[in-house]
Amino acid sequence: MTTLHEGSSMHAGPTTTGDSVLVARGLSKRFGGFMAVNNVDLSIRRGSIHALIGPNGAGKTTCFNLLTKTLSPTSGTIDFDGHDITQMRAADVARMGLVRSFQISATFPHMTALENVRVALQSSYGSTYRFWNSLKRVEPLNERAMHLLERVGLANMAKVEAADLSYGKKRALEIATTLAMEPKVMLLDEPTAGMGHEDIEPITELIRETAKGRTVVIVEHNLSIVATLCDRITVLQHGEVLTEGTYAEVSSDERVISAYMGGVDED
Known part of the structure; x- marks a missing residue:
């Protein structure tokens, strides 16, 4: 697995442009007294491969479930391809792409x-x-x-x-x-989870190939895959965006290094 390297702290916040196909603003999800996702802003550029990463317990899976409408947000909005899908059902959103x-x-x-x-x-x-x-x-x-x-x-x-x-x-x-x-946007949840080394490379190449002409969002623990595939990476910690940028940028951010080295409870 690729490791995070020490270096100068760099931060590139979420960038919302006219070419963003999936945008979350102030996205939050509370389970009782626990805030699993807190005020997340996220912008996925059309035609990119974008990863959500973070240590265990960072809120990646909850955020992913919110984006795919498996869960409804406590607050915040989600726009897909220019349409507000915040209150829509997962099946209807799937038919939109x-x-x-x-x-x-x-x-x-x-x-x-x-x-x-x-x-x-x-x-x-x-x-x-x-x-x-x-x-x-x-x-x-x-x-x-x-x-x-x-x-x-x-x-x-x-x-x-x-x-x-x-x-x-x-x-x-x-x-x-x-x-x-x-799909216009294909969301992959841990695409290489549980795979042996012999399967990881073919699946990585398959994702790269199928990403041509569409947008891909992945949640992935394997940092070597993230480094190889992804154009942009959002790092979550404690349900909030810690930083966003290219792999080179986020892997040299001291806060990201600290988050991965410290570790927290299971997501």
């Missing part, structure tokens, strides 16, 4: 890779999936499904059940099902 993949692979284990992507395509095209539908009715989606499997390196495993895929291949399949939703 803000799509997340989950940390635990969200595939149907006893369906083939092709069938999993086809289900996602049916959802994307507004066609409800029914197990009793004639196969002829879904055959037109097979070509698109195979194209997506090809993009993630799974074309030769189209007829393999998801349960029989390796962990890394399951994550690749999950990305294929996410791409089936035709």
Whole structure:
């Protein structure tokens, strides 16, 4: 894992420009007496790969869940592609193009890779999936499904059940099902969590490839991946933005070094 290097303290705060596709202002989330996310400002530039990082307990996952509408904020606003989505449901936001993949692979284990992507395509095209539908009715989606499997390196495993895929291949399949939703912004929650070294590099390259033409936001613990992939990084601590900038900037910030070296409770 890449380490944080000592250096002069540098700080680059959140930058909101006309080219920002996802913007949070004053975003907060309280659970009872605990403020998990506190007054977070965040601006994701269109076409970038943006990471949310921080030590355990920093509020990354809560912030991610707020952005993807899995949670509703206690206060603050979220704009996506020029629309206020603060009060919208996750499903409606997904149809607008803000799509997340989950940390635990969200595939149907006893369906083939092709069938999993086809289900996602049916959802994307507004066609409800029914197990009793004639196969002829879904055959037109097979070509698109195979194209997506090809993009993630799974074309030769189209007829393999998801349960029989390796962990890394399951994550690749999950990305294929996410791409089936035709996201403008793709949000990835710990895309390499639990992977062996042999799977990390292919998934990293897959993320880089699928990021072409869209925006990607990731929560990631593996700093070597963050350093390799990300254009911009927001560092959270105690539910607040500690700093934001390029990897070179944040990794040389003494506050970031201190936060990682000190550590806090589990997120």
